Amino acid sequence: MISKALDTYFPKLVTMPALKQDIMxxxxxxxxDAGTxxxxxxxxxxxxxLLISGLAKVFKEDEDGHEVLLYYIKPGESCVMSVLSxxxxxxxQVKAIIEEKAEIVVIPVDKVMVIAKKYPKWNEFIYDLFNIKFEELLTVIQILTFSNKDIRLLEYLKKEVVLKKNTVLHTTHQQIAIELGSSREVISRxxxxxxxxxxxxxxxxxxxVL
Known part of the structure:
Protein backbone atom coordinates (compact mmCIF):
# COMPACT_ATOMS: atom_id res chain seq x y z
CA MET A 1 0.00 0.00 0.00
CA ILE A 2 2.75 2.46 0.94
CA SER A 3 4.76 1.41 -2.10
CA LYS A 4 1.90 2.23 -4.49
CA ALA A 5 1.20 5.52 -2.71
CA LEU A 6 4.82 6.61 -3.04
CA ASP A 7 4.92 5.62 -6.70
CA THR A 8 1.78 7.63 -7.44
CA TYR A 9 2.26 10.78 -5.39
CA PHE A 10 5.98 11.06 -4.71
CA PRO A 11 7.71 10.09 -7.96
CA LYS A 12 10.85 12.08 -7.11
CA LEU A 13 11.40 10.00 -3.98
CA VAL A 14 11.09 6.67 -5.77
CA THR A 15 13.62 7.35 -8.52
CA MET A 16 16.14 5.85 -6.10
CA PRO A 17 14.99 2.33 -5.16
CA ALA A 18 17.11 2.36 -2.00
CA LEU A 19 15.46 5.58 -0.79
CA LYS A 20 12.00 4.17 -1.45
CA GLN A 21 12.83 0.97 0.43
CA ASP A 22 14.16 2.90 3.42
CA ILE A 23 11.05 5.10 3.56
CA MET A 24 8.81 2.04 3.42
CA ASP A 33 -10.72 12.42 9.77
CA ALA A 34 -11.46 16.05 8.98
CA GLY A 35 -10.80 18.30 11.96
CA THR A 36 -7.88 16.25 13.27
CA LEU A 50 3.52 12.72 3.40
CA LEU A 51 -0.03 13.39 2.22
CA ILE A 52 -1.52 10.71 -0.02
CA SER A 53 -5.14 11.86 -0.22
CA GLY A 54 -7.36 14.51 1.26
CA LEU A 55 -6.33 18.01 2.24
CA ALA A 56 -4.70 19.75 5.21
CA LYS A 57 -4.40 23.42 6.13
CA VAL A 58 -1.59 25.18 7.95
CA PHE A 59 -2.36 28.19 10.18
CA LYS A 60 -0.44 30.78 12.17
CA GLU A 61 -2.02 31.53 15.53
CA ASP A 62 -1.46 34.68 17.62
CA GLU A 63 -1.48 35.00 21.41
CA ASP A 64 -5.21 35.73 21.45
CA GLY A 65 -6.06 32.59 19.51
CA HIS A 66 -6.72 34.34 16.19
CA GLU A 67 -5.66 32.32 13.17
CA VAL A 68 -4.59 33.12 9.62
CA LEU A 69 -4.44 30.51 6.87
CA LEU A 70 -0.90 30.23 5.48
CA TYR A 71 -1.01 27.40 2.97
CA TYR A 72 -2.52 24.04 2.09
CA ILE A 73 -0.92 20.61 2.10
CA LYS A 74 -2.08 18.64 -0.92
CA PRO A 75 -1.51 15.04 -2.04
CA GLY A 76 2.12 14.65 -3.02
CA GLU A 77 3.26 17.23 -0.46
CA SER A 78 4.49 17.44 3.11
CA CYS A 79 4.55 20.20 5.74
CA VAL A 80 7.72 22.21 5.16
CA MET A 81 7.30 24.05 8.46
CA SER A 82 7.43 20.71 10.25
CA VAL A 83 10.67 19.90 8.47
CA LEU A 84 12.16 23.29 9.37
CA SER A 85 11.17 22.90 13.02
CA GLN A 93 5.51 27.90 14.75
CA VAL A 94 2.30 26.79 13.02
CA LYS A 95 -0.75 24.58 13.45
CA ALA A 96 -1.86 22.00 10.88
CA ILE A 97 -5.39 20.58 10.64
CA ILE A 98 -6.94 17.97 8.36
CA GLU A 99 -9.50 19.72 6.15
CA GLU A 100 -10.74 16.63 4.27
CA LYS A 101 -10.38 13.00 5.37
CA ALA A 102 -6.82 12.11 4.52
CA GLU A 103 -4.42 9.21 4.12
CA ILE A 104 -0.92 10.04 5.29
CA VAL A 105 2.41 8.25 5.25
CA VAL A 106 3.99 9.11 8.60
CA ILE A 107 7.76 9.11 9.20
CA PRO A 108 9.27 9.56 12.71
CA VAL A 109 11.51 12.65 12.86
CA ASP A 110 14.60 10.76 14.00
CA LYS A 111 14.30 8.50 10.96
CA VAL A 112 13.83 11.52 8.68
CA MET A 113 17.14 12.94 9.89
CA VAL A 114 18.86 9.73 8.87
CA ILE A 115 17.15 9.79 5.46
CA ALA A 116 18.13 13.44 4.92
CA LYS A 117 21.81 12.72 5.63
CA LYS A 118 21.86 9.60 3.49
CA TYR A 119 19.91 10.70 0.42
CA PRO A 120 20.35 14.07 -1.36
CA LYS A 121 17.19 13.24 -3.33
CA TRP A 122 15.12 13.69 -0.16
CA ASN A 123 16.61 17.14 0.36
CA GLU A 124 15.84 18.04 -3.25
CA PHE A 125 12.21 17.09 -2.65
CA ILE A 126 12.04 19.29 0.47
CA TYR A 127 13.80 22.18 -1.28
CA ASP A 128 11.37 22.07 -4.21
CA LEU A 129 8.42 21.92 -1.82
CA PHE A 130 9.81 24.83 0.19
CA ASN A 131 9.95 26.94 -2.98
CA ILE A 132 6.34 26.10 -3.78
CA LYS A 133 5.11 26.98 -0.31
CA PHE A 134 7.24 30.14 -0.20
CA GLU A 135 5.50 31.36 -3.36
CA GLU A 136 2.13 30.57 -1.79
CA LEU A 137 3.10 32.53 1.31
CA LEU A 138 4.14 35.50 -0.82
CA THR A 139 0.71 35.41 -2.44
CA VAL A 140 -0.95 35.36 0.98
CA ILE A 141 1.17 38.33 2.10
CA GLN A 142 0.34 40.24 -1.08
CA ILE A 143 -3.37 39.66 -0.64
CA LEU A 144 -3.28 40.53 3.06
CA THR A 145 -1.24 43.67 2.54
CA PHE A 146 -2.32 45.13 -0.78
CA SER A 147 -5.75 43.73 -1.63
CA ASN A 148 -9.18 44.94 -0.61
CA LYS A 149 -10.97 42.58 1.73
CA ASP A 150 -13.56 41.62 -0.88
CA ILE A 151 -10.82 40.73 -3.38
CA ARG A 152 -9.03 38.74 -0.71
CA LEU A 153 -12.23 36.86 0.11
CA LEU A 154 -12.98 36.07 -3.53
CA GLU A 155 -9.43 34.79 -4.11
CA TYR A 156 -9.81 32.57 -1.05
CA LEU A 157 -13.09 31.14 -2.38
CA LYS A 158 -11.61 30.52 -5.82
CA LYS A 159 -8.67 28.65 -4.30
CA GLU A 160 -11.02 26.50 -2.23
CA VAL A 161 -12.95 25.61 -5.40
CA VAL A 162 -9.76 24.54 -7.19
CA LEU A 163 -8.46 22.48 -4.27
CA LYS A 164 -11.75 20.75 -3.54
CA LYS A 165 -12.75 20.40 -7.19
CA ASN A 166 -16.25 21.62 -6.39
CA THR A 167 -17.89 24.99 -7.05
CA VAL A 168 -20.12 24.47 -4.02
CA LEU A 169 -18.22 24.99 -0.77
CA HIS A 170 -19.74 23.57 2.40
CA THR A 171 -18.51 26.01 5.00
CA THR A 172 -19.70 28.71 7.37
CA HIS A 173 -19.13 32.45 7.57
CA GLN A 174 -17.41 31.90 10.91
CA GLN A 175 -15.00 29.32 9.50
CA ILE A 176 -14.02 31.64 6.66
CA ALA A 177 -13.52 34.47 9.15
CA ILE A 178 -11.19 32.31 11.22
CA GLU A 179 -9.09 31.32 8.23
CA LEU A 180 -8.82 34.87 6.93
CA GLY A 181 -8.18 36.43 10.33
CA SER A 182 -11.36 38.51 10.17
CA SER A 183 -14.71 38.67 11.96
CA ARG A 184 -17.89 36.82 11.04
CA GLU A 185 -19.76 40.11 10.64
CA VAL A 186 -17.23 41.45 8.13
CA ILE A 187 -17.18 38.20 6.16
CA SER A 188 -21.00 38.04 6.06
CA ARG A 189 -21.14 41.60 4.73
CA VAL A 209 -18.85 30.19 -6.60
CA LEU A 210 -19.90 31.23 -10.09
Missing amino acids: AISTMVTL VILKQGAYVKVIP MSRNGSS LLKKLENEGAIILKQGSIE
Whole structure:
Protein backbone atom coordinates (compact mmCIF):
# COMPACT_ATOMS: atom_id res chain seq x y z
CA MET A 1 0.00 0.00 0.00
CA ILE A 2 2.75 2.46 0.94
CA SER A 3 4.76 1.41 -2.10
CA LYS A 4 1.90 2.23 -4.49
CA ALA A 5 1.20 5.52 -2.71
CA LEU A 6 4.82 6.61 -3.04
CA ASP A 7 4.92 5.62 -6.70
CA THR A 8 1.78 7.63 -7.44
CA TYR A 9 2.26 10.78 -5.39
CA PHE A 10 5.98 11.06 -4.71
CA PRO A 11 7.71 10.09 -7.96
CA LYS A 12 10.85 12.08 -7.11
CA LEU A 13 11.40 10.00 -3.98
CA VAL A 14 11.09 6.67 -5.77
CA THR A 15 13.62 7.35 -8.52
CA MET A 16 16.14 5.85 -6.10
CA PRO A 17 14.99 2.33 -5.16
CA ALA A 18 17.11 2.36 -2.00
CA LEU A 19 15.46 5.58 -0.79
CA LYS A 20 12.00 4.17 -1.45
CA GLN A 21 12.83 0.97 0.43
CA ASP A 22 14.16 2.90 3.42
CA ILE A 23 11.05 5.10 3.56
CA MET A 24 8.81 2.04 3.42
CA ALA A 25 10.78 0.39 6.21
CA ILE A 26 10.44 3.30 8.66
CA SER A 27 6.97 4.68 7.86
CA THR A 28 3.37 3.79 8.53
CA MET A 29 0.15 4.83 6.80
CA VAL A 30 -2.72 6.34 8.77
CA THR A 31 -6.18 7.63 7.92
CA LEU A 32 -7.28 10.83 9.67
CA ASP A 33 -10.72 12.42 9.77
CA ALA A 34 -11.46 16.05 8.98
CA GLY A 35 -10.80 18.30 11.96
CA THR A 36 -7.88 16.25 13.27
CA VAL A 37 -5.02 18.45 14.48
CA ILE A 38 -1.82 16.89 13.19
CA LEU A 39 0.50 19.58 14.48
CA LYS A 40 -0.01 22.01 17.36
CA GLN A 41 1.66 25.39 17.43
CA GLY A 42 4.31 25.39 20.13
CA ALA A 43 4.62 21.61 20.18
CA TYR A 44 7.69 19.68 19.13
CA VAL A 45 7.45 17.86 15.81
CA LYS A 46 7.35 14.09 16.24
CA VAL A 47 6.56 12.92 12.71
CA ILE A 48 6.83 14.21 9.17
CA PRO A 49 3.68 13.60 7.08
CA LEU A 50 3.52 12.72 3.40
CA LEU A 51 -0.03 13.39 2.22
CA ILE A 52 -1.52 10.71 -0.02
CA SER A 53 -5.14 11.86 -0.22
CA GLY A 54 -7.36 14.51 1.26
CA LEU A 55 -6.33 18.01 2.24
CA ALA A 56 -4.70 19.75 5.21
CA LYS A 57 -4.40 23.42 6.13
CA VAL A 58 -1.59 25.18 7.95
CA PHE A 59 -2.36 28.19 10.18
CA LYS A 60 -0.44 30.78 12.17
CA GLU A 61 -2.02 31.53 15.53
CA ASP A 62 -1.46 34.68 17.62
CA GLU A 63 -1.48 35.00 21.41
CA ASP A 64 -5.21 35.73 21.45
CA GLY A 65 -6.06 32.59 19.51
CA HIS A 66 -6.72 34.34 16.19
CA GLU A 67 -5.66 32.32 13.17
CA VAL A 68 -4.59 33.12 9.62
CA LEU A 69 -4.44 30.51 6.87
CA LEU A 70 -0.90 30.23 5.48
CA TYR A 71 -1.01 27.40 2.97
CA TYR A 72 -2.52 24.04 2.09
CA ILE A 73 -0.92 20.61 2.10
CA LYS A 74 -2.08 18.64 -0.92
CA PRO A 75 -1.51 15.04 -2.04
CA GLY A 76 2.12 14.65 -3.02
CA GLU A 77 3.26 17.23 -0.46
CA SER A 78 4.49 17.44 3.11
CA CYS A 79 4.55 20.20 5.74
CA VAL A 80 7.72 22.21 5.16
CA MET A 81 7.30 24.05 8.46
CA SER A 82 7.43 20.71 10.25
CA VAL A 83 10.67 19.90 8.47
CA LEU A 84 12.16 23.29 9.37
CA SER A 85 11.17 22.90 13.02
CA MET A 86 12.65 19.41 13.06
CA SER A 87 15.93 20.54 11.49
CA ARG A 88 16.53 23.16 14.19
CA ASN A 89 15.12 20.97 16.97
CA GLY A 90 12.62 23.67 17.86
CA SER A 91 8.91 23.81 18.52
CA SER A 92 6.45 24.35 15.70
CA GLN A 93 5.51 27.90 14.75
CA VAL A 94 2.30 26.79 13.02
CA LYS A 95 -0.75 24.58 13.45
CA ALA A 96 -1.86 22.00 10.88
CA ILE A 97 -5.39 20.58 10.64
CA ILE A 98 -6.94 17.97 8.36
CA GLU A 99 -9.50 19.72 6.15
CA GLU A 100 -10.74 16.63 4.27
CA LYS A 101 -10.38 13.00 5.37
CA ALA A 102 -6.82 12.11 4.52
CA GLU A 103 -4.42 9.21 4.12
CA ILE A 104 -0.92 10.04 5.29
CA VAL A 105 2.41 8.25 5.25
CA VAL A 106 3.99 9.11 8.60
CA ILE A 107 7.76 9.11 9.20
CA PRO A 108 9.27 9.56 12.71
CA VAL A 109 11.51 12.65 12.86
CA ASP A 110 14.60 10.76 14.00
CA LYS A 111 14.30 8.50 10.96
CA VAL A 112 13.83 11.52 8.68
CA MET A 113 17.14 12.94 9.89
CA VAL A 114 18.86 9.73 8.87
CA ILE A 115 17.15 9.79 5.46
CA ALA A 116 18.13 13.44 4.92
CA LYS A 117 21.81 12.72 5.63
CA LYS A 118 21.86 9.60 3.49
CA TYR A 119 19.91 10.70 0.42
CA PRO A 120 20.35 14.07 -1.36
CA LYS A 121 17.19 13.24 -3.33
CA TRP A 122 15.12 13.69 -0.16
CA ASN A 123 16.61 17.14 0.36
CA GLU A 124 15.84 18.04 -3.25
CA PHE A 125 12.21 17.09 -2.65
CA ILE A 126 12.04 19.29 0.47
CA TYR A 127 13.80 22.18 -1.28
CA ASP A 128 11.37 22.07 -4.21
CA LEU A 129 8.42 21.92 -1.82
CA PHE A 130 9.81 24.83 0.19
CA ASN A 131 9.95 26.94 -2.98
CA ILE A 132 6.34 26.10 -3.78
CA LYS A 133 5.11 26.98 -0.31
CA PHE A 134 7.24 30.14 -0.20
CA GLU A 135 5.50 31.36 -3.36
CA GLU A 136 2.13 30.57 -1.79
CA LEU A 137 3.10 32.53 1.31
CA LEU A 138 4.14 35.50 -0.82
CA THR A 139 0.71 35.41 -2.44
CA VAL A 140 -0.95 35.36 0.98
CA ILE A 141 1.17 38.33 2.10
CA GLN A 142 0.34 40.24 -1.08
CA ILE A 143 -3.37 39.66 -0.64
CA LEU A 144 -3.28 40.53 3.06
CA THR A 145 -1.24 43.67 2.54
CA PHE A 146 -2.32 45.13 -0.78
CA SER A 147 -5.75 43.73 -1.63
CA ASN A 148 -9.18 44.94 -0.61
CA LYS A 149 -10.97 42.58 1.73
CA ASP A 150 -13.56 41.62 -0.88
CA ILE A 151 -10.82 40.73 -3.38
CA ARG A 152 -9.03 38.74 -0.71
CA LEU A 153 -12.23 36.86 0.11
CA LEU A 154 -12.98 36.07 -3.53
CA GLU A 155 -9.43 34.79 -4.11
CA TYR A 156 -9.81 32.57 -1.05
CA LEU A 157 -13.09 31.14 -2.38
CA LYS A 158 -11.61 30.52 -5.82
CA LYS A 159 -8.67 28.65 -4.30
CA GLU A 160 -11.02 26.50 -2.23
CA VAL A 161 -12.95 25.61 -5.40
CA VAL A 162 -9.76 24.54 -7.19
CA LEU A 163 -8.46 22.48 -4.27
CA LYS A 164 -11.75 20.75 -3.54
CA LYS A 165 -12.75 20.40 -7.19
CA ASN A 166 -16.25 21.62 -6.39
CA THR A 167 -17.89 24.99 -7.05
CA VAL A 168 -20.12 24.47 -4.02
CA LEU A 169 -18.22 24.99 -0.77
CA HIS A 170 -19.74 23.57 2.40
CA THR A 171 -18.51 26.01 5.00
CA THR A 172 -19.70 28.71 7.37
CA HIS A 173 -19.13 32.45 7.57
CA GLN A 174 -17.41 31.90 10.91
CA GLN A 175 -15.00 29.32 9.50
CA ILE A 176 -14.02 31.64 6.66
CA ALA A 177 -13.52 34.47 9.15
CA ILE A 178 -11.19 32.31 11.22
CA GLU A 179 -9.09 31.32 8.23
CA LEU A 180 -8.82 34.87 6.93
CA GLY A 181 -8.18 36.43 10.33
CA SER A 182 -11.36 38.51 10.17
CA SER A 183 -14.71 38.67 11.96
CA ARG A 184 -17.89 36.82 11.04
CA GLU A 185 -19.76 40.11 10.64
CA VAL A 186 -17.23 41.45 8.13
CA ILE A 187 -17.18 38.20 6.16
CA SER A 188 -21.00 38.04 6.06
CA ARG A 189 -21.14 41.60 4.73
CA LEU A 190 -18.50 40.91 2.08
CA LEU A 191 -20.18 37.67 1.02
CA LYS A 192 -23.45 39.52 0.54
CA LYS A 193 -21.59 42.12 -1.53
CA LEU A 194 -20.08 39.39 -3.73
CA GLU A 195 -23.51 37.83 -4.15
CA ASN A 196 -24.99 41.17 -5.23
CA GLU A 197 -22.16 41.46 -7.78
CA GLY A 198 -23.02 38.02 -9.19
CA ALA A 199 -19.79 36.32 -8.10
CA ILE A 200 -21.37 33.82 -5.70
CA ILE A 201 -24.70 32.42 -4.54
CA LEU A 202 -25.23 32.10 -0.81
CA LYS A 203 -27.11 29.02 0.36
CA GLN A 204 -27.88 27.48 3.74
CA GLY A 205 -24.57 26.02 4.91
CA SER A 206 -22.82 26.45 1.57
CA ILE A 207 -21.54 28.94 -0.97
CA GLU A 208 -21.66 28.43 -4.73
CA VAL A 209 -18.85 30.19 -6.60
CA LEU A 210 -19.90 31.23 -10.09
